[in-house]
Amino acid sequence: MKNIPKVILDLAVSLDGFIEGPNGEIDWCIMDPEMNFNNFLNQIDAIIYGRKSYDLWGTYAPNDAESDNDDKMMWQNIHSKNKYVFTHQTYSNNSNTQFINPIDIVATINEIKSYHQKDIWLYGGARIITSLIKHNLIDEYRLSVHPVILGKGKPLFENISERLNLSHTQTHTYKSGVVQLIYSKQTY
Template sequence: MNKLILETQISIDGYIADENGGTGWMVWNWGSDWNWDKDLQAYHTSLHKSVTSILISSQMAQEGFNAHWKQVAQDPTDTRFEFSNHIANSKKFVVTRTLTTETEIPGGWQNVTILKDNLEDDISNLKSHNNGNIIVYGGATLVSSLINSNLIDEFHLIINPIALGQGLPIFKKLTNLKMVNSIPFECGIIVNHYKTEI
C-alpha cells in the first residue's frame, strides 16, 4: 500500500497561514530566495524525490502551482531546480468539486488528473493503485479534510520559529501521532516527522 505524505510549513502554534491566507512570516516563502540552510534544503529535496505523485487543492491549481514550478524547472542554475524539476514531471491530482479540464488553469492540465468523487474513496484508490507514494501540498481546507478522514500516513511538519496567535489551522480534532524524529536546522526551523498511530 502506498502512503499519503503531508509536508507543510507551520507556525509553532499550529497555523499554516495567517487569517488572510498569508505566508510572508515563513523563513522561506517558496520564492526564489531559498534561504533555508543546505541540510534543510536537502531534506526537502530528498522527501519530494521519494514520491511519484502530488495532491493539491483546486485553489492551488488555480493560483498557478503547476505554472510556477514548471517555470522554476526551466533554469538548471536555480538552487530549487532539483526538486522543482521533479515537481514539474510528477503526476498531479487536483481535489475539486467545481473545476473541469475545460477550466483554464496556469500551466495547463498536462499530467494533471481531477479527483471529484468521494475523497476517502479516491485517496484509498490512489494508495492501492498509484505507482508510488503521494505527497500533499494543500491549503488548510483540503489538509484538514484529509486529517479528519485519517487519510494521511506521514506528517513532515516544517515548524517556523514564529507564533501567529491566530490563523488557518489544519488540526481541528484530536489526532494521535507517533513521533519518528525531530530535527533542528541552522536556519531556525525544526522538522517534526510523525506517522499516524494505528
C-alpha cells in the same frame, strides 16, 4: 508484493500553528538547504492539492531574475509529479493533472495510492487536509515548525472534532531554527 505508498502531509507551520499569514503570505518559510527538500521530492511521485492551493502553486514558475538554478530545478521536479486536484468545480484534465470531485474520498485516496509506487505528498490546502484527517487517510505528518509567530492567518488544523493519536517517529533540528517533527498514524 507491491509497496503501498504513504500519503504524507509535509508542510511549513508557524510556531503558533498557521500555514499562511492573514493575506496568504508564506514569505516567512525558510528553504534551508540543510533540510534537503529534494530528497523528499525524490521519495514521492504524486501530489494532492485542494483547488485553491493548486491555483496558487500547481503551475508556479519562479521568476528568472529572482531565482537561482536550484530553485528552478526544485520547481521542475515538483511539476514532473502526477497531480490530483480535489475540487467541486469542473476542469479538464491534462497530461499529469487530474481534477477530482470525489463522492467517496476514502475510495478515491485508495485508488490514487494503487496507481503509485512512491509516496504521495499532501500539499494542501486546509480543507483537503481536514477532510483527509477526518477520514484517517494521512499516513505521515511532517511538520516543519518555523521560528516565527504570525498572530493570525490560516490555521493548520480547522474543524477537527475528534482526537487522532499519532506516534512520534523523528525530529530534525536545523541551523535556521526550523524544527521538523515527523509523526505516523497509529496502527492497532
